Amino acid sequence: MTGAPDSAGALAGFTVLDLTQGLCGPYASMRLADAGADVIKVEPPEVGDCARALPPFVEPGPERAGPDGGGGESAIFLALNRNKRSVAVDLDTHTGRYLVRRLAADADVVLEDLGPGRAEKLGLGHNRLKADNPDLITCSISAWGEQGPMRDLPGAELVVQAMAEYTRSLGHIGEAPIRLGADVANLNTAIFASQAVTAALFHRLRTGKGQRVAVSMLRVLLHMRGIMWAARSDPDFWGGFHLDHYVNPPEHGYEAADGRLFFGLRRASSEDFDRLMIDLGLVDHIADDRFGNFGRDAAPLGRHVEEAREVWEEAFRQRSVEELRTLIQSAGGDAVGFNDYPSLFEHPQIRALEVTAEIEHPTLGPVRTLRPVARLDASPATIRSPPPLLGQHTDEVLDAIGVDAAERAALRAASVIA
């Protein structure tokens, strides 16, 4: 396939045909694109990826829109689609599906989230595509898994979180559920999907064989809780956060003079602990039974944490977060302040890590984006191109598979492509 921007990434030279929409599939394919793959994103011609409809919207020019938006480009879409090319093809038409099969014949990977069995019904299932491309890798993403009574039900972030009992680790027991704000059902699944595709590519390099891989959001969230499942199997006693998380009250950390803080005393020795208690003016509690095990029993994750909270806070309120961080560190512990987004991006550590970059968008100007996570010194991930406009690359991509200008005009007139 031509037209892929140059990249030194590990996946340079591989082509991924991406039929997914929303958050999960597009984030997975963006991770593959960051690593150097040429990702061709197939979108429905009229509205495009459903994530294009998610607020807030970024308006053209220097002005930024509020949450009610209108026009502009979805900030969510922009965050999940850099380094890709967009082709607008209607999968609801016979010809559209034929074009996608042609594209799949030249691809190394097809990524889809159409729902269990649906790709097969559309003639886009692994076995059908394999006929024209024997070593193809297909990755199917589903909400609930490909078997079982819920297989055909769509998923949604909160609904998967609730099914996986994630909401029980937030809020108060018996009260209104609280969601985990980060879209973990979607994004953690995306990481595993990208991982599965990468593993399958490695296998193909060694053996020449493709295969089909499947991931589901429910499976992933249950995997993320693996320690808890083992803990519940046959514990020697009932204790520790893996078992107590759902009966405990909400955890907001500890109040300091200028913010909130969280800490641990993992490596504190007897001497460290005594010095810390003296420095904090808590000498009376050195011999306090609740502060046993060099303070660890009274610190977060300790068994007397709730009883000791007020004692710590009385001392912490007199000192700044930074002062406490230094003090607790010098006593063999760790402490950090809580950040929200404005304070996080002001923080010298986050500045030092250079976690964001700007990409020049064709209509919006510079758009801020998070850099890829891992730094591979010999085959680095790169940010090479902005999120595409809908159908921005339809012509060049179809041209490369031999659909000429006259044919494209006819397909456009019939609304098969855009």
Next chain:
Amino acid sequence: MAAVTGILAGIRVFDMTLAAVGPWASKLLGQLGADVIKVESPEPEMSHQIPPKVKGTGVLYISANFNKRQIVLDLKDEADKAKAYRLARHCDVFIQNMRTGAAEKLGFGYDDIVAVRPDVIYVTSTAYGRVGPMASDGGVDPLLQAFSGFTSVNGPERPASDGTEFEMFRHLAHLDITTSSNIVEAVLQALIHRERTGQGQHIEIEMVTAALALQHTKLAEFFATGTQPRPLGSASTITAPHQAFQCQDREWLTVGVTRDEEWPAFCRALQLDDLAHDPRYETNADRVAARTELATTLAARFATKPAAWWAHRLTQAGVANSRVQDFDTLRHHPQVTANQHLVEIETPHFGALTVDQVPWDFSATPAGPVAAGGRQGEHSAEIRAELGLDDDPDGSAP
């Protein structure tokens, strides 16, 4: 250990990891078929002590160390150190998640390992990176939750003037395992690069960057608007309706309409057909803007019938919905059992355990099997004999 024929068959991993992040990453590599050798110091690591325990061993240590072989080597002892270098020569991948500088101090930094194994894929996993004022800080899940902004988008809906409340996710391993999965993805990329070029490399990963990546969509809101996205209880800032509603039987039902074409079906399921034509709620952006008003109407409707009825109606209409599950119901839920999302395994030391299934289903190269966790140093003699670690008694190697 029984032979594993997964994707990473023939790949050997030197696992010099502690606690959760590193061990979980190498466990996943083991589940993909790699021969993972966990090198432990004679002192038991902290995760043995974190409650609860199963048959006397910390459950974190058990779960994070499946699919490995375990050897004890005292890296501060010269003879053992020589054995460890000999082991490193046999290893394609080296993973460590010690504090910045600690592995180098022991003589097991990237430069040391590349000297004995030139094409090594070496992973340095830290909490906050190797630069900046916090480069040498240690970090575990709750500290990273606090620092990374992860807690700033959780909690009940409150007025913005009240400031940010910072509610922690009380499952204190999510960011650990998120970092682990980033490590595995990077190692697989590096293996592809090595397969194509013969070249190894150094991979650096920080927990904080992994934590930010998990907030991609929330940070996108912040980058676009310049303001902190507010927590909204169970509701979403980008799609509506997408929240929990309390039903007549006081049960909470979560629902999610994330695409415009699902909205009319949702309205029909609730027997509120007029809403589907209400111009205030026509598009997702309209519904997000009018979320509070819409939620009031819907809450009144959900309160008229039990959760079972609405779940039935919404499922028939093809709209995402679920009750908040409890652990034991979930463990035996037909959706979980039909897909084997969790598995029960017999272990030699810890009895029968329910454990996480591998997160991927490969059609041609089944991952796993899930091999039971061992004990500290359980395979020391076997590994020393197999890889000749005791050879070269004059200590001239490396």
